Amino acid sequence: MISLKGTREGLLITLGDGEWPDVLAELAIQLGKPSAADFFRGASVRLETGDRELTSAQLDELEQLFELHEMKFGRPQIPSVSSEYASENDSAPRLNEAEVIEPNGREHVGLIDAAMVRRTIRSGQVIRYAGHIVIYGDVNPGAEIIASGDVLVWGKLRGVVHAGAGGDERAVVGALLLAPTQLRIGSHIARAPDPPRGKKIMRGAEMARVRDDRIVIESWTV
Numbered sequence: 001m002i003s004l005k006g007t008r009e010g011l012l013i014t015l016g017d018g019e020w021p022d023v024l025a026e027l028a029i030q031l032g033k034p035s036a037a038d039f040f041r042g043a044s045v046r047l048e049t050g051d052r053e054l055t056s057a058q059l060d061e062l063e064q065l066f067e068l069h070e071m072k073f074g075r076p077q078i079p080s081v082s083s084e085y086a087s088e089n090d091s092a093p094r095l096n097e098a099e100v101i102e103p104n105g106r107e108h109v110g111l112i113d114a115a116m117v118r119r120t121i122r123s124g125q126v127i128r129y130a131g132h133i134v135i136y137g138d139v140n141p142g143a144e145i146i147a148s149g150d151v152l153v154w155g156k157l158r159g160v161v162h163a164g165a166g167g168d169e170r171a172v173v174g175a176l177l178l179a180p181t182q183l184r185i186g187s188h189i190a191r192a193p194d195p196p197r198g199k200k201i202m203r204g205a206e207m208a209r210v211r212d213d214r215i216v217i218e219s220w221t222v
Contacts, residue, residue, distance in 0.1 A: 002026045009045030011071070020036075021116035024061055025127070028115060031069050032126035044072045064130035078180055114149070121145065121159065130166075141181060152176070174207040174220050183208055183215065190215040 002023065003014035016022055031040055032065040045066055047054075054062075066073040114132035123142025127133060134147035143159035145151050150173070157175035162184040164171030169186035185192050188210055205220035 002030055004030060006039075007046075010046060011040065012046050012048060015050070017052075021060060021114070022118065023113045023119040024058075024065070028065060028127050028129055029117070029121075029125060031065070032128055033124075033130070041070045042205040044074070046074075061131070063115075065128070067086075068128045068130060111129065112215075120155070123159075128165075139175075139180075147197070169210045172207050172209045174205065176205045178206040178217060185210050185215055188213075188215050 002016060005012045005014070013027070015027075020025075034221065037220065045064075052096045063073055065183075098167075114134055114202065115129040117127065117133065117135045119135075120137035121127060121135065121139045121143040123140050126144045126146070128146045130148045133145055133151050134145040135145070135151075135153045135155065137153075138155040139145060139153055139159040139161070141158045145153075145159065145161045146165050147163055148171075149163065150171050151161050151163045152173075153175040154178040155175070156179065157173070158177075158179050158181065160182045161173055161180050163173045164186040167186050169188070171185055173180075173183060173185065185208065190208070206217050207220040208215055208217045210216075
């Protein structure tokens with residue numbers, strides 16, 4: 001899905017086929033490998049997209065990801081859409097947006113900025129993303145997840161997690177089993193409590209958030 005190759009001009013990244021959230025998440029994992037972090041830092045990036053036509057929003061996501069890794073990205077220009085075409089398609093859903101209908105019948109469009117990761121994150125792997133991160137799998141001890149927004153794990157969270165990494169203390173961390181070795185939200189740091197010795201406690205899904213200037217863990221209910 002993703003190919004990275006060093007050249008004289010810098011780093012050539014080839015984006016393969018697949019759904020965009022999967023491609024973006026795979027790239028974040030590749031760039032976050034500890035063995036590659038120093039190699040990628042400061043590198044100039046050139047993209048090879050093949051038949052894939054990137055939108056301005058997708059280029060924004062790539063730009064944010066490369067900035068997190070201190071990489072230089074000369075983004076290509078996207079042709080502007082004519083006003084005639086835009087007016088004819090105002091009612092069409094836009095990329096990275098979702099229609100939200102409230103109980104009172106009113107509706108609005110909210111932006112979605114999330115990386116979807118459909119795999120277990122193993123020890124030594126690091127995922128950084130300027131937005132929300134949703135993981136369909138476990139986060140093993142020794143793995144690290146860093147997001148400027150929320151982190152939601154549909155599995156066991158046992159590694160290090162930092163939500164609201166840009167200072168957003170409204171961010172939350174949720175998991176079906178919330179047992180991180182270290183948990184950070186904004187500037188606040190905590191860790192999951194150790195269970196009583198000799199006792200096995202089934203806690204269920206939980207969510208961590210900042211309340212009264214400290215991290216609290218609550219039952220995750222919808």
